[in-house]
Amino acid sequence: MPASSTTSAVSLLSVAITFGPKVGGYTAVKNIDLTAAPGEFIAIVGPTGCGKSTLLNASAGLLKPSHGEVEIFGAPLEGLNSRAGYLFQQDALMPWKTALQNVAVALEPQGVSRREAELKAREWLRRVGLAAFVDRYPHMLSGGQRKRVALAQMLIRNPEILLMDEPFGPLDAQTRQIMGNLLLELWAADRKAVLFVTHDLEEAIALADRVVVMSAGPASHIIGEFPVPLPRPRDIAEVRLEPAFHHIHKEIWASLRTEVQKAYAQGEEASP
Amino acid sequence: MNRLKLILLQVAVGLGFLLLWHVLTAYPILAPTRQTQFFFSTPLDVLARVWKEFASGEIWRHLGITLLETILAFAFGAGGGILFGFLFARRELLAAVFDPYIKAANALPRVVLAPIFALWFGLGIWSKVALGFTLVFFIVFFNVYQGVREVSPVVLANARMLGMNERQLLRHVYWPAALTWMFSSLHTSVGFALVGAVVGEYLGSSAGLGYKIHEAESVFDVTGVFAGMVILSIFVILIDLVVTLVERRLLVWRPAPSTNGQG
Numbered sequence A: 001m002p003a004s005s006t007t008s009a010v011s012l013l014s015v016a017i018t019f020g021p022k023v024g025g026y027t028a029v030k031n032i033d034l035t036a037a038p039g040e041f042i043a044i045v046g047p048t049g050c051g052k053s054t055l056l057n058a059s060a061g062l063l064k065p066s067h068g069e070v071e072i073f074g075a076p077l078e079g080l081n082s083r084a085g086y087l088f089q090q091d092a093l094m095p096w097k098t099a100l101q102n103v104a105v106a107l108e109p110q111g112v113s114r115r116e117a118e119l120k121a122r123e124w125l126r127r128v129g130l131a132a133f134v135d136r137y138p139h140m141l142s143g144g145q146r147k148r149v150a151l152a153q154m155l156i157r158n159p160e161i162l163l164m165d166e167p168f169g170p171l172d173a174q175t176r177q178i179m180g181n182l183l184l185e186l187w188a189a190d191r192k193a194v195l196f197v198t199h200d201l202e203e204a205i206a207l208a209d210r211v212v213v214m215s216a217g218p219a220s221h222i223i224g225e226f227p228v229p230l231p232r233p234r235d236i237a238e239v240r241l242e243p244a245f246h247h248i249h250k251e252i253w254a255s256l257r258t259e260v261q262k263a264y265a266q267g268e269e270a271s272p
Numbered sequence B: 001m002n003r004l005k006l007i008l009l010q011v012a013v014g015l016g017f018l019l020l021w022h023v024l025t026a027y028p029i030l031a032p033t034r035q036t037q038f039f040f041s042t043p044l045d046v047l048a049r050v051w052k053e054f055a056s057g058e059i060w061r062h063l064g065i066t067l068l069e070t071i072l073a074f075a076f077g078a079g080g081g082i083l084f085g086f087l088f089a090r091r092e093l094l095a096a097v098f099d100p101y102i103k104a105a106n107a108l109p110r111v112v113l114a115p116i117f118a119l120w121f122g123l124g125i126w127s128k129v130a131l132g133f134t135l136v137f138f139i140v141f142f143n144v145y146q147g148v149r150e151v152s153p154v155v156l157a158n159a160r161m162l163g164m165n166e167r168q169l170l171r172h173v174y175w176p177a178a179l180t181w182m183f184s185s186l187h188t189s190v191g192f193a194l195v196g197a198v199v200g201e202y203l204g205s206s207a208g209l210g211y212k213i214h215e216a217e218s219v220f221d222v223t224g225v226f227a228g229m230v231i232l233s234i235f236v237i238l239i240d241l242v243v244t245l246v247e248r249r250l251l252v253w254r255p256a257p258s259t260n261g262q263g
Ligand SMILES: Nc1ncnc2c1ncn2[C@@H]1O[C@H](COP(=O)(O)OP(=O)(O)OP(=O)(O)O)[C@@H](O)[C@H]1O
Pocket: A019, A020, A026, A028, A046, A047, A048, A049, A050, A051, A052, A053, A054, A055, A089, A199, A217
């Protein structure tokens, strides 16, 4: 699509989101300006509770900003963002469907026949390393396996924008690396715009083109955007050994640390 | 506790009870045996009567009628409950307007309706089906309503992000969620269908287990009443077994298959 290559994939324009009443409610994020170009991989880091999931919800169209605008490929977002796939932070699989059914059903809205959908779903589950678990129900899978099913469910639809909220959170270090490399590989083959939320700064740097750091809430805003000029293709494990990686890490951590401490202190105050 | 030990203990409790009953009615311990036997019969007499009922084949017709009433009451009650549960859960206004009336109707003891149903539907099976219906309907209705309302918002949001339209959401999200709740109350609702049938028969009919018990009661045939109750219990246990099997099949995806069998 030549038209989309000139515009941005996702733009948050001076977005603010307030929960509860307009006056006296809790303003989670404020003055957020964030643009993801088509094919750009953006990682969002920030202290817990700062509003990372809230931003993804706004980009998905699940949450309407109290102020500001969300644009998708240059057009204001109305209702749900049909061009995005969303991997939720919480478990979002249908518990009454097996892994295979959960992935295959994602193709039903596109009118794909069930046989073909199941064939593709099998292929996707194989790719995320779950070939042996296709007939398991979510409760019979580990947290990490469920995340991988959700990943397959999102990717099988081939959305143009990927919204991922701590997708590798419950995975062990090894699987994290394997999945990270897999994600990079898939992304390199068919570049999509990615908004990737993580609490792991190293992971953010290893994966992204740009790392966005958010301040502690309330009224969280973006306190820094750090480009990651590491060459691609990258290997998650090896890229961490490069001197440039350490340099970037140090730089970002310097700004992130004070925010994390702030958020933590607030939590302490709030608790009785 | 292993299974065998559990079953042995369960059997021991039953045998202990029967033994106590036998000793107290066969020997003049509390009162002369003629008196105790008139009020409490004896376990051997009751078992003999149960055996006779089955051997003569007389009981099958009554069992069949009670079973038919139970099935019909359950089918109509569950069908209506699902339909209205869905409708009310998806239409806020409807639920809000009808809320007090539904609560009032549900709070009403259903037994008082039995004579009216007999008047409306006659003494045949339909007055019993109607009584069972009023019991089953509300249980299923409330459960389906709850199930649809309390679908996990994340699962729902995810399904919507996958691009599902209202029909697909209904099929893949709301319906299974509602069914889960319905099945979690399956034992109770099937039990109530049976209660409706038996109580209806008891209050006025010419066939069915409730009728058998009533008939025996009206001539102070305690043995007959107890025999009827034993047959009813066997019937209930068998129905509950079937329900458990159905439930296991339909709810394979659930973490722990519920094993609490009331009913
Ligand atoms: N529905 C809501 N009503 C009120 N407050 C909310 C609601 N949803 C989120 N919040 C608040 O908004 C803030 C941001 O929440 P959000 O879930 O976006 O945080 P997060 O950055 O994703 O945190 P984490 O890293 O722990 O997932 C939090 O302080 C949270 O308490």
